[in-house]
Amino acid sequence: MFHQTHELRCRGSSEQEPRCNLISNWGYHREDHLPASTVSSYPPRLRNGNPCREEAAVTEWQAKRLEIEIETEATGGLLVEFLLRAARAVATGDWALATEALATLGGMISPRGDAAERVGTHFANALVSKMTRRLHSSTKGYCAQQIQQLQQKNSSHDPEDRFHAYLALNKLTPFIRFAHLTANQAILEAVEMAEEIHIVDLDIMQGVQWPPLMQALTVRAGGPPRLLSITGMGSSVAVLNKTGARLTNFANSLGIPFAFHTLPGGIEALTPASLRRKGGEALVVNSMMQLPRLLENDTATLRSVLQAVHLLAPEVVTVAERHFSPRRNLNGYHQFLETFSEALRHYSAIFDSLDATLPPTSLDRLSIEESWLGKEIVELICLQDTVSTENCEQNLHWKVFMERVGFKIASQSEFAMAQARLLLKLCYPADGYQLVADAAGCLLLGWQNTPLFSVSAWKQHPVQGL
Numbered sequence: 001m002f003h004q005t006h007e008l009r010c011r012g013s014s015e016q017e018p019r020c021n022l023i024s025n026w027g028y029h030r031e032d033h034l035p036a037s038t039v040s041s042y043p044p045r046l047r048n049g050n051p052c053r054e055e056a057a058v059t060e061w062q063a064k065r066l067e068i069e070i071e072t073e074a075t076g077g078l079l080v081e082f083l084l085r086a087a088r089a090v091a092t093g094d095w096a097l098a099t100e101a102l103a104t105l106g107g108m109i110s111p112r113g114d115a116a117e118r119v120g121t122h123f124a125n126a127l128v129s130k131m132t133r134r135l136h137s138s139t140k141g142y143c144a145q146q147i148q149q150l151q152q153k154n155s156s157h158d159p160e161d162r163f164h165a166y167l168a169l170n171k172l173t174p175f176i177r178f179a180h181l182t183a184n185q186a187i188l189e190a191v192e193m194a195e196e197i198h199i200v201d202l203d204i205m206q207g208v209q210w211p212p213l214m215q216a217l218t219v220r221a222g223g224p225p226r227l228l229s230i231t232g233m234g235s236s237v238a239v240l241n242k243t244g245a246r247l248t249n250f251a252n253s254l255g256i257p258f259a260f261h262t263l264p265g266g267i268e269a270l271t272p273a274s275l276r277r278k279g280g281e282a283l284v285v286n287s288m289m290q291l292p293r294l295l296e297n298d299t300a301t302l303r304s305v306l307q308a309v310h311l312l313a314p315e316v317v318t319v320a321e322r323h324f325s326p327r328r329n330l331n332g333y334h335q336f337l338e339t340f341s342e343a344l345r346h347y348s349a350i351f352d353s354l355d356a357t358l359p360p361t362s363l364d365r366l367s368i369e370e371s372w373l374g375k376e377i378v379e380l381i382c383l384q385d386t387v388s389t390e391n392c393e394q395n396l397h398w399k400v401f402m403e404r405v406g407f408k409i410a411s412q413s414e415f416a417m418a419q420a421r422l423l424l425k426l427c428y429p430a431d432g433y434q435l436v437a438d439a440a441g442c443l444l445l446g447w448q449n450t451p452l453f454s455v456s457a458w459k460q461h462p463v464q465g466l
Contacts, residue, residue, distance in 0.1 A: 079108050079120050080344070086124070087340045090131050091333050098131055111370060112360070115351040122374040123344060126381035133382060163206070165371035168364040170208060173353065174428040175453050178445045179288055180209040181423055183318035185416040186457035187284050188216055190316035194282035196227045200275065200312070202267055202290040204232035207243040209286070211250050218254050229259040231275055237264045267294065268301050272311050285309050285317045292321040292398045302398065306405040310460065317407060317458040321398075322346060323444055323451040343380055347373065349450040357430045399456075408461040411441040420445070 082105050089098035102124060109120040170176045191197050197217075199210070210230060218224045230247065234240050244260035251258030261276050263269055267290055277283070294302035309317060324346040350373065358365040399409070417437060424433050434446045442454040 079105070079116055082108065083120060083123055083127075083344065084337070084341070086127050087337060090127050090134075091336045093134070095131065095135070098127070102128065112366070115348070115355045118369060119344070119348050119351045122347070122369070122377045123340075123381070125374065126378045129378050130382045161367065161371040162375070165367045166205070169368045169372055172358065172364055172368070174424060174433060174445065175350075176208075177423060177427070178420055179320035179453060179455050180212070181419055182412065182416050182443050182455040183286060183288075183320060183457075184209065184213045184216070185419050186316055186318050186410075186412065186455075187213065187286070188220070189413060189415075190457070190459075191225075191282045191284065192220070193222060194315075195225055196229075196278060196281040197225050197284065198229040198231070198275075198277060198281045199284045199286060200231045200233070200263075200270070200314075202233050202270070202285070202287045204230070204234055204240070204243055206239075207232065207247050209288070210247055214251055214254055214256055214258075218256065224254070224256050227257045227259065227278075227281070229261065229276075229278075229281070231261045231263050233263045233265070233267065233270065235264065235266070237262065240264060267305055270305060271308050275312070283312055283314045285312065285314045287317070287319045289320060289322070291319055291402075294398070299401075302401055303405070306401055306407075310406045313460065315459075316410070317402075318455065319402075319458065320453060320455045323446075323454045340381060343377065345450065346452065347377060349447045349452060353430075353432060353447040356432055357428075402458055406460055407458040409441045410457045410459050412437055412443045412455075412457065416443060 082101050086098050086101035086105065089095070089101060105120065105124050108117070109124055110117045111121045112118070113121075166176075187199070201207075201209070207230075214228065217228065228251065232240050232243055234243075240262040244262060248258055248260055259276075263274055291302065291305070294305065324342045351369070354365050354368065402409075417435070420435050420443060424435065432448050434449070436444050436446070436451070438444060438454075440456075442456045444451045444454045446452050
């Protein structure tokens with residue numbers, strides 16, 4: 001499809017079993033625990049059965065995949081050309097050219113086609129959303145009706161559909177579980193001897209990250225903590241309350257003293273005064289995509305949140321992010337095209353990975369792509385400015401802000417690498433997933449030589465100045 005080559009090199013790592021097994025069953029499932037309908041959707045080579053029949057099935061599956069890849073390479077270049085043509089037109093405000101390019105794209109893309117057609121659908125939707133937001137009204141032009149339909153679809157994501165798409169993404173792909181697993185290992189190591197632990201989750205959602213950590217805490221060398229507290233942040237009080245009830249019930253089943261606190265509102269609600277803290281507890285801050293996302297929208301809020309986090313004096317700050325790196329020293333027009341192109345490569349690799357593990361008829365894959373990944377793409381493209389800005393801070397990487405406020409990245413342990421490898425081996429044995437620890441200390445998960453997600457752990461160090 002649309003590939004960008006990155007060289008991934010794995011550093012040497014110990015093959016020892018991790019000290020605490022974070023690959024647990026609550027909310028996570030190995031293939032043999034999945035419903036039959038889900039297991040049957042995997043390529044034949046991932047299922048048990050007669051070896052001869054398996055080999056024939058593998059050959060048939062691979063032949064079909066090769067057919068699709070050849071067809072995609074033949075048409076993918078033209079599709080990318082029209083996507084970039086539409087993106088340039090939207091960036092410059094040439095609505096006639098934009099609607100013409102989008103109308104042409106309409107005959108080349110499909111949410112149920114091959115990977116290139118499907119990812120093209122969502123990027124076309126994103127351009128439609130950006131165009132209509134800039135115009136502040138229904139678009140008039142060569143394909144006004146099609147654009148209006150796409151705009152209505154982009155704004156009609158049901159929260160329940162999003163919830164089920166998130167669970168499917170967590171169950172059928174390693175990306176979320178990799179981020180949770182790696183962050184949890186860093187947390188375990190940072191609070192290894194702590195008797196009271198307080199975790200601040202900047203967007204807890206359904207809280208699926210924390211039961212495996214609770215289980216690991218029960219079997220650590222010093223025994224479970226005297227008290228585990230979690231402060232869950234999020235926009236919905238109802239979701240926070242449900243999440244808190246589930247986590248409380250799970251902690252009770254393990255015999256862990258537990259307290260759950262809600263902190264509704266945006267990420268800017270985090271202040272030292274907003275937390276119910278006890279003296280002597282070890283504090284941890286956990287961010288799954290939130291901090292990097294702030295850079296795209298509001299650098300002032302990012303700086304303010306990081307200053308508040310620093311004042312909390314956490315033992316560790318764990319951060320997961322999408323791994324794509326557009327240059328940030330460009331003007332508005334070129335910055336938008338740079339980000340658009342990098343995002344297209346990033347999500348193309350994700351859609352390729354879904355193609356390799358789920359068949360075209362998979363309803364789970366359709367749910368993941370339409371209700372989760374598609375919404376991410378729309379939000380990412382719509383946040384990008386197409387005009388020049390005097391805010392030079394937006395040209396900086398979010399990690400620079402972390403360093404300026406007083407944090408330094410800490411290398412991931414060999415146990416973190418071992419846990420992640422075990423996760424891929426046991427739960428996602430598809431060819432193509434790659435794991436690497438980079439020189440900066442991040443642990444990265446990629447697909448076919450394209451890094452996709454990274455997790456880093458940060459600890460305090462002397463402030464360089466803001």
